[in-house]
Amino acid sequence: MTSARAPVPGTRPFASTLIIAILLIVIPAIGFLSVYDYVQAEARMTSDLATLQSVTEKSIRESITDTDAGLKLFDDSLNLRLQRGLTLFLEEYERAGGDPSQMDLFAIKRELGGDMDLYVINQSGVVEYTTYPPDQGLDFREMPEFYAEITRMRLGDEFFPDRVVYERATGQVRKYAYMPTPDHRYLLEIGLVPGAFVEERNRLRSQQSTQEFVALNPYLESIRVYDTFGNPVGETGEPPDAENRALVTGTVIPGRADYEMRDDRGRQVRYLFIDLKDPDYPSDPSVVVELTYNTALIQSQLDQMLYYRAAVATLAIVLCSGIIFLVARRLTRPIEEIIDDVDVIAQGDLDHTVRTSATREVMRLERSINTMVASLKAGIRRLQDSEETIREYSENLEEQVEERTAELQESTEKANLYLDIMTHDIKNATNTASLYADLLLEELEGEPRNYTEKIQRSLGKSTEIIRNVNTIRQIREETAVLRPIALDPVIRSEIGHHSDVKITYPGSTAVVLADDLIFEIFTNLIGNAAKFGGPAVEIAVGVEDEGEFVLVSVEDTGPGIPDERKRSLFNRFSGGESEKSGRGLGLYICRMLVTRYGGTIRAEDRVEGRPECGAAIRLTLRKAA
Numbered sequence: 001m002t003s004a005r006a007p008v009p010g011t012r013p014f015a016s017t018l019i020i021a022i023l024l025i026v027i028p029a030i031g032f033l034s035v036y037d038y039v040q041a042e043a044r045m046t047s048d049l050a051t052l053q054s055v056t057e058k059s060i061r062e063s064i065t066d067t068d069a070g071l072k073l074f075d076d077s078l079n080l081r082l083q084r085g086l087t088l089f090l091e092e093y094e095r096a097g098g099d100p101s102q103m104d105l106f107a108i109k110r111e112l113g114g115d116m117d118l119y120v121i122n123q124s125g126v127v128e129y130t131t132y133p134p135d136q137g138l139d140f141r142e143m144p145e146f147y148a149e150i151t152r153m154r155l156g157d158e159f160f161p162d163r164v165v166y167e168r169a170t171g172q173v174r175k176y177a178y179m180p181t182p183d184h185r186y187l188l189e190i191g192l193v194p195g196a197f198v199e200e201r202n203r204l205r206s207q208q209s210t211q212e213f214v215a216l217n218p219y220l221e222s223i224r225v226y227d228t229f230g231n232p233v234g235e236t237g238e239p240p241d242a243e244n245r246a247l248v249t250g251t252v253i254p255g256r257a258d259y260e261m262r263d264d265r266g267r268q269v270r271y272l273f274i275d276l277k278d279p280d281y282p283s284d285p286s287v288v289v290e291l292t293y294n295t296a297l298i299q300s301q302l303d304q305m306l307y308y309r310a311a312v313a314t315l316a317i318v319l320c321s322g323i324i325f326l327v328a329r330r331l332t333r334p335i336e337e338i339i340d341d342v343d344v345i346a347q348g349d350l351d352h353t354v355r356t357s358a359t360r361e362v363m364r365l366e367r368s369i370n371t372m373v374a375s376l377k378a379g380i381r382r383l384q385d386s387e388e389t390i391r392e393y394s395e396n397l398e399e400q401v402e403e404r405t406a407e408l409q410e411s412t413e414k415a416n417l418y419l420d421i422m423t424h425d426i427k428n429a430t431n432t433a434s435l436y437a438d439l440l441l442e443e444l445e446g447e448p449r450n451y452t453e454k455i456q457r458s459l460g461k462s463t464e465i466i467r468n469v470n471t472i473r474q475i476r477e478e479t480a481v482l483r484p485i486a487l488d489p490v491i492r493s494e495i496g497h498h499s500d501v502k503i504t505y506p507g508s509t510a511v512v513l514a515d516d517l518i519f520e521i522f523t524n525l526i527g528n529a530a531k532f533g534g535p536a537v538e539i540a541v542g543v544e545d546e547g548e549f550v551l552v553s554v555e556d557t558g559p560g561i562p563d564e565r566k567r568s569l570f571n572r573f574s575g576g577e578s579e580k581s582g583r584g585l586g587l588y589i590c591r592m593l594v595t596r597y598g599g600t601i602r603a604e605d606r607v608e609g610r611p612e613c614g615a616a617i618r619l620t621l622r623k624a625a
Helices: 015-076 080-097 107-113 144-154 196-216 242-255 297-345 361-445 447-475 487-495 518-532 586-596
Strands: 114-121 128-129 160-166 173-180 187-192 218-228 261-264 267-274 289-293 483-486 502-504 511-514 540-544 549-556 602-608 610-622
Touching: 015 160, 015 196, 015 218, 015 267, 015 297, 080 107, 080 114, 080 173, 080 187, 107 114, 144 173, 144 187, 144 549, 196 218, 196 361, 242 261, 242 289, 289 602, 297 361, 361 518, 447 586, 483 487, 487 518, 487 540, 511 610, 518 540, 518 549, 518 586, 518 602, 518 610, 586 602
Parallel strands: 502 540
Antiparallel strands: 114 128, 114 187, 160 173, 173 187, 218 289, 261 267, 267 289, 483 511, 540 549, 549 610, 602 610
């Protein structure tokens, strides 16, 4: 049987909802697994690149260090020849009487075989005389570290050999040695130009020890080696561009540390500083190795992997969608049949039963619905029987409510009457007792007088409590009718009640919206400041204009209010622990009245951050138009 039920507007079939719900779980799960696999692959490839890069750089450092150790042995083999040459150089200096201008440097060069150049460096670090014209007038002060070395050698008394180094201007290989003159006025220098086979050997060793790593690392595009002057080592092609030279000589060499940079083409360039400086030699043979890595290769592989993972994920989603659709249809068909039968029952045919299905869970649902329908029929009969009883009870309910309301009103009036009588009689009795206490104070002395003063203070507290209770009752029972009230007379009237306290008030022309109870605010605030401030307390009352509101401040120089009490200070029964403290109704009344007038009230420190310097109560009131 199929009912003629109409679909509810704005609803979705259960089968569609079930399919969408499962897909909302399956699709993110497949996507998460694909993304997780991609991220893992990316991390693995990045880790492999970092490991290969680390191994390559470590091997390059060791290779260059080992090569330099071998070249150092070869450099030291030339020291004896240079020392002999410097001996002849020094003899010529002594023959010239210590005047370099009288020395025949070219004759000494010929005598030494013609492959050595001679230099005379003065005290200022300038090459004053030389057989090598390009270095005439060279000022070593432009190289502070090397200038310090030659100054140290000039002031010494030893022979100082140097390593085979590259000339700064031409890149030519030379071996230098130094010896000071006996008068320490000059430093004599000899520069040996080794044979062509030595230069070629050094260049080949520098290239072969590094270029072989390009073939071993697929991500490494090129390797270049620079000396401390930014010149390529072992290269005869085009010199490096000015930007690379500036980076090497301006950043890497001064910092004596590795440097890394990347460009937008997927290249990573690392500059390795290999420290070969030997404290026994003045020159610095350290080098900088430029390694260019092509990281775009990894990105290309990752892109291919991403396309593959996306294709697999799409196929998995399509297959899962088909399976989910078939399963959802099988699960929802019995439910649709139950809905059809329930619609028939809902139209009033309670004798209709739900069809039986083959699924165990659905069969239990069908039995439950049939049981519910039977219970519904019995309930309807019971409801019909109880309708008359409910109708009779409803007729009497309104009368009972009216009676209870009248009784409550009468009780409230009686309570107010009793409260008026009690407060009137207690106030009269308190005034009488206070009068007698005043008379006793005039007659008594010593300890009896102290007791009488305590009685008088207790009577004052009782009077204050009665006044506060009447004020609270008046606030709660009477509707606020606000009108313009000038603040100045109100404040001055309350100040007049405390003639024994030093109170400063500059006056004010402010007019606010309030009623006759506004006097209670200043009675409580000024009274509290005078009562708790101590015998030497000073009170300041101020009124400031703040646009639509007026800010009133009552400050005192008393002991102040601890920070932990400021938040609950205006709550009911929040009085202090001292014998002067009341029941905590005064500030509670202030908050009620300020709220009644549309303002706010808060407790602060007179000096910000220093509660011990006194308290400040600040409240805002709306200005009258």
